[in-house]
Amino acid sequence: MMFFAESVLLNVFSICVAIVVLVIFSFKKRYSHWKNLGVEYEEPTIPFGNTKDNFLWKISIGDYYTNFYLKMKARKLKHAGSYFFHKVVYIPLDLDLIKQIMQADFLHFTDHLSFVNEKDDPLGAHIFALKGQRWRNLRVKLTPTFTSGKMKLMFPIIVKISDELVKTLKEECGNGPIEAKDLSGRFTTDVIGNCAFGIECNSLKDPYTKFRIMGKRLLSLTRTEQLINFLEILFPKMMIYFGTSFLPKEATDFFWRVIKDTSEYREKSGVRRNDAMQLLLDMMSKNGKEDGNTLTFEEVAAQAFVFFIAGFETSSTLMSFALLELSLNQDVQDRLREEVKEALERNKGELTYEAIWEMNYLSNVINETLRKYPPLSILTRECTKDYTVPYSNVVIRKGELVFISVKGIQYDPDNYPDPQKFDPLRFTEENKSKRHPFSFIPFGEGPRICLGMRFGLMQAKVGLISLIGNFKFKVSPITRIPVELDPKSFLTSSLDGLFLDVEQIKN
Ligand code: HEM
DSSP: OHHHHHHHHHHHHHHHHHHHHHHHHHHHHHTTHHHHHTOOBOOOBTTTBTOHHHHTTSSOHHHHHHHHHHHHHHTTOSEEEEEETTEEEEEEOSHHHHHIIIIITGGGOOBOSOOOOTTTOGGGOSTTTOOHHHHHHHHHHHGGGGOHHHHHHHHHHHHHHHHHHHHHHHHHGGGSOEEHHHHHHHHHHHHHIIIIIOOOOOTTTOTTOHHHHHHHHHHOOOHHHHHHHHHHHHOHHHHHHHTOOSSOHHHHHHHHHHHHHHHHHHHHHOOOOSSHHHHHHHTBOTTSSOOSSSBOHHHHHHHHHHHHHHHHHHHHHHHHHHHHHHHHOHHHHHHHHHHHHHHHHHTTTOOOHHHHHHOHHHHHHHHHHHHHSOSSOEEEEEOSSOEEOTTSSOEEOTTOEEEEEHHHHHTOTTTSSSTTSOOGGGGSHHHHHTSOGGGOOTTOOGGGSOTTHHHHHHHHHHHHHHHHHHEEEEEOTTSOSSOOBOTTOSSOOBSSOOEEEEEEOOO
């Protein structure tokens, strides 16, 4: 009996050893990819590839690829190679090559690196994650959602919420430093909640409202949830089999209910509003089912959801880092306040849709903030058709990945001398015209460029105008400078918060 148990154990042990040896061998073979092609790379670690430090929360994925980009670019290379676990990743460094991949040869790179499990997680089947023809069909249908005409109709909603922002800060500014990200996040939650779902979220009045809590929950994943996300991206078929979803179920269940209630309410009451929800509902077929030209209810819900998740955090990141830099650069803050005052005086104290696009210095400040702190610091593309990189022997195969380091490009001293310096005048028309058009890509580029770019800029501009026109901001001594970024976050986010001292201006 004893002998039998020992021999079973020995067999199991031998099988395990054989599996480990096989796995190590196949990783080693995979990791010889860039070496065989003569492309520069950093030594990968089994099984993480080059993402070990990110996986261990030592550095954000964006910062890892910024450092990588700058290191390889300093060696005058046009491209380099990397590994995301077992996946091969191509890193273009040359701006003409990046333009080629994102624009002219887009048909080889139509997809984002994403995971969709439509059956178990219908809200996850949104335009950012969808691939191929499904993405293309939706992009055509959704593009009219953010035309100037439609945004103009949403503008009064944003101005009304900005009045609430000023009121809230007047009440809160006497109680010590404010945390800029939290304040901006409550503002953008109320704006997007209102424009995407048609709901008064009131998170400025009450920071603990369910909408705000669930919005934050979508972006603060536990270790296990992050691990599942990695597995979903790396082994999608297996994870669909297990029925996993990409985002926390308690949050997606909440948003699903909200969208369903809103749609039913509007249908029953006949109430119509000037918001993105209405535009989506108008695209829905009468019975909510598939008919080729219209959207199903599930598709409407997923798009309303992505407008919320893609819209509130990116714009609040922009607003909060702009407030930080304005606090660190008082001369820039004063000049911006002058521009705001003049624009308001020209329009009898009223903020108009046209006025926000005419404020050149505000645009310069916003662009310089997006240069230093792009909310998404890398862009991903999945190769959908084999591609030979021009003037090279490198072939990117279907299924391999391309990572474009937005932050690397925007910190490259060849594009922006003294890149750590905050200098809005880099973005005057004259200075912009001297640079390569792909040296500034915080909203991505090509056919997959951000769908809500103008909306994101509009809400950040309105928020900043209201704040700078009414308050003076200084950095609080409790804010650590330079700001350390959160290695756990996929989006650009400060680790300890952006605390600012605020003083009300007597107008
Ligand atoms: C400052 C604000 C924002 C920034 C920096 C930003 C940035 C980005 C970036 C980098 C992408 C990927 C582009 C690419 O792969 O080339 C993207 C995609 C997208 N964004 Fe934004 N975004 C912002 C605001 C918004 C807002 C307010 C909305 C909606 C209300 C929105 C909706 C989307 C959608 C739907 C996509 C997916 C487009 C597609 O795959 O076809 N974004 N955004």
